[in-house]
Amino acid sequence: MDANDPAFNVSPGGASGFLLGVDALEEFRVFTDTYAAEYGRNAGSVIQTVTKSGTNRLHGSLFEFLRNSALDAKNYFDLADQPIPPFQRNQFGGSLGGPIKRDRTFFFISYEGFRERLGITAVSTVPDSLAHEGLLPSVADPSACTMQNPGGCAAVGVNPTVTPFLALAPPANGPDLGNGEALLTSSAKRDTREDYGLVRLDHSFSPAHSVFSRYIIDDSDSQNPYLSTLVPGFPGESSSRDQFFTVQEKRVFHSNWLNLLAFGFNRTTYLAEVHDTHPGLTIALAPDRPVGVLQITGLTSLGNNFIYPFGSYSNTFQLQDNVGWQRGHHAIEFGGEFRRLVMNGPFDLFVNGEYTFEDLRTIGVPFPYASNNPPLESFLDGAPYSYIGTNPQLSDSDRGFRQSWLTGYIQDDWRATPRLTLNLGLRYEFYSNPTEAENKEVNIINVATDTAPTVGKFFADIRRRICSRRDLAWLGN
Numbered sequence: 086m087d088a089n090d091p092a093f094n095v096s097p098g099g100a101s102g103f104l105l106g107v108d109a110l111e112e113f114r115v116f117t118d119t120y121a122a123e124y125g126r127n128a129g130s131v132i133q134t135v136t137k138s139g140t141n142r143l144h145g146s147l148f149e150f151l152r153n154s155a156l157d158a159k160n161y162f163d164l165a166d167q168p169i170p171p172f173q174r175n176q177f178g179g180s181l182g183g184p185i186k187r188d189r190t191f192f193f194i195s196y197e198g199f200r201e202r203l204g205i206t207a208v209s210t211v212p213d214s215l216a217h218e219g220l221l222p223s224v225a226d227p228s229a230c231t232m233q234n235p236g237g238c239a240a241v242g243v244n245p246t247v248t249p250f251l252a253l254a255p256p257a258n259g260p261d262l263g264n265g266e267a268l269l270t271s272s273a274k275r276d277t278r279e280d281y282g283l284v285r286l287d288h289s290f291s292p293a294h295s296v297f298s299r300y301i302i303d304d305s306d307s308q309n310p311y312l313s314t315l316v317p318g319f320p321g322e323s324s325s326r327d328q329f330f331t332v333q334e335k336r337v338f339h340s341n342w343l344n345l346l347a348f349g350f351n352r353t354t355y356l357a358e359v360h361d362t363h364p365g366l367t368i369a370l371a372p373d374r375p376v377g378v379l380q381i382t383g384l385t386s387l388g389n390n391f392i393y394p395f396g397s398y399s400n401t402f403q404l405q406d407n408v409g410w411q412r413g414h415h416a417i418e419f420g421g422e423f424r425r426l427v428m429n430g431p432f433d434l435f436v437n438g439e440y441t442f443e444d445l446r447t448i449g450v451p452f453p454y455a456s457n458n459p460p461l462e463s464f465l466d467g468a469p470y471s472y473i474g475t476n477p478q479l480s481d482s483d484r485g486f487r488q489s490w491l492t493g494y495i496q497d498d499w500r501a502t503p504r505l506t507l508n509l510g511l512r513y514e515f516y517s518n519p520t521e522a523e524n525k526e527v528n529i530i531n532v533a534t535d536t537a538p539t540v541g542k543f544f545a546d547i548r549r550r551i552c553s554r555r556d557l558a559w560l561g562n
Contacts, residue, residue, distance in 0.1 A: 097327055101307075106303075126514070136299060176199050177198050178281075205310065223239040254316060278306055278307075342410055356395075357396075495511050526541065
């Protein structure tokens with residue numbers, strides 16, 4: 086069963102960034118290049134895992150791993166005159182497996198927990214102390230602008246409308262860069278929680294006929310002080326909840342036929358949102374929104390990233406059948422899969438707004454800047470280069486996308502001689518045109534010729550795909 090999330094095409098895993106449940110794995114394989122026709126959908130590597138099952142003997146395990154800042158050294162970016170940022174990571178869990186009915190029915194359960202409190206050191210570029218007063222190095226003599234000689238600076242001033250947004254940038258604590266900018270090194274703590282659980286039941290009807298069912302859940306969340314930017318003051322929260330249910334029947338026909346019939350249901354959820362740490366201060370088109378992005382060329386962005394908030398709730402239904410047949414020197418496999426994708430959730434891009442500030446001379450506008458930092462001067466003057474924003478009161482980004490996949494393959498691993506093996510395969514893939522549950526899909530199909538969006542199908546057509554797999558293995562002397 087494929088465990089990737091269909092909305093963002095990411096592998097299973099939670100807020101920790103790790104794949105938990107290693108104690109529940111019996112074996113794994115990694116295919117890195119020319120894998121068999123059985124595997125498709127996308128290029129790149131394929132990781133295949135097999136979970137443990139119970140046996141006639143009761144067996145289990147317990148574990149805990151601890152890592153903390155007591156034995157850590159400072160990293161390159163930590164401030165020399167400050168203590169090591171706090172860090173504590175606990176990974177703990179256990180497993181238990183055994184018989185329900187001897188030689189027939191077995192169970193296996195596993196749990197792993199992850200707790201981390203990590204101090205993160207971030208380095209950002211912010212306006213220096215003179216810039217906060219509306220003073221920037223001049224074009225004629227930039228070196229004359231210093232704290233000891235503010236009269237040598239270009240007095241560009243600060244637009245009163247900009248003043249509360251300029252205050253979003255904390256005072257710099259690092260060296261000045263000579264253009265109204267300076268470095269800021271900060272440290273904040275990120276808290277992460279993740280819990281993984283697995284339950285598996287196996288039943289053997291006979292030595293040639295067995296079935297198993299498995300349920301996996303991975304629930305996590307993280308409080309990230311730097312979710313949007315490396316400038317402190319714009320934290321956010323991300324969370325995920327993945328659930329995977331599988332039922333598989335294995336049957337051996339005679340001595341050279343094997344059939345694997347499986348059904349899977351996956352539900353993956355990803356949520357992320359920012360905290361409104363500056364109530365009443367906004368650049369959005371709707372009131373009571375968190376501060377959006379202030380993108381000043383050369384500086385680290387201020388505010389909350391324009392992609393937040395977002396949410397994704399995806400359901401994947403899979404039905405597949407794989408047959409293996411051993412005939413003489415041929416190991417033949419063939420099978421197919423039907424997959425139904427249900428992807429729901431909002432994606433409020435630019436709902437909090439984004440202002441950009443740049444040097445207008447790069448697009449041919451001969452603006453008479455007084456300083457050697459035109460983007461920062463434009464910000465202090467309140468003269469943006471562009472603004473992007475959407476009004477959530479006038480739009481609805483919540484969508485329910487639907488799509489069906491149908492795939493089939495045949496693979497023959499032919500041992501032509503004791504030293505030569507040929508791997509021959511053919512794969513077929515069909516993807517339906519995505520639809521939206523309430524017919525709210527729209528797309529610009531041809532950006533070169535279309536003068537307006539097209540309501541309806543995302544693509545002009547969907548082509549059937551047939552691809553072949555061929556390779557050989559030669560055993561030398």
